[in-house]
Amino acid sequence: MVTRRDVGKIGIAAGLAGSVARPAFAADGAASAVEAAKQYSGTTISIVWEAGLQALDPLNFSGPKWKELTGIDVKVVEVSTAEMFTKIMQDYKSGAGAYDALNVIPAWMPDLANAGALEPLDSYVDKYGYRDELQKIAPTYRDNQMMVDGKIFGFPDDGDIFVMYYRKDIMDDPAVKEAFKAKTGKDLVVPT
Incomplete structure (x- = not known):
């Protein structure tokens, strides 16, 4: 009997096969993972994803590509970020098994x-x-977002980094600095 967890495991393995850059010698690993997943053709894998813009990739690209390669449908369960951790834990604690795979905020991995x-x-x-x-x-x-206590529990997706730019002409403008100080009581400084 094929369980949802079996489908999820092979999906994760094959997802790994397709998610990282591989040298030519590793191409066989990707092909074998996809071939192994084909035994579950006609089934559905359910994955939790942040609702909205973030879910567009699995809805419009990687999900359809996975179906094309393996015959496995991908059901994207969109959940708001504010509710995601709670819903995942409720599903786990209840044993409902509604989700086969998760796309979560890396800071939640240890918990x-x-x-x-x-x-x-x-x-x-x-x-x-x-x-x-x-x-x-x-x-x-690799060391901070994939692993917990030396074991791999996930793979990086988009990096979750923020780049800040500021306009030097505004930050150095005496009139802007004065107005900021008058309004907030603080000096206007470049964020660090």
């Missing part, structure tokens, strides 16, 4: 992993030959 809501992915990384390939991921993402 989800320590609660038992996530399955370690190391065996899939090893099975499909990607341990060395993962070393190409920037250490800040």
Whole structure:
């Protein structure tokens, strides 16, 4: 009997196969992961994703591509960021099993992993030959966003970094500085 968890596991493994850049020798790993997933053709994998703009990729690109490659439908469950952690934990604690895979905020990984809501992915990384390939991921993402207590529980998606720009002409303008100080009682300084 094929369970939803089986479909989720193979989906995660094959998703890994397609999500990281691979040298030519690793292409067989991606192909074998996709081939393994084909045994679940005609089933549906359910993945939680942040509602709105963030969900457009799995709705319009990677989900349809996954179906094309494997025959597995991808059901994207859009959840607002404010409700996502709670809904995931409620689903896990109740044993409902509504979600096969999650796209979550990296800061939640330790809590989800320590609660038992996530399955370690190391065996899939090893099975499909990607341990060395993962070393190409920037250490800040690999070591801080993928792992909990030395075990892999997820893979980076978009980096979640913020870049700030400021207009030097405004920040250095004496009239702007004076107006800011009058309104807030604080000096106008470049954020750090």
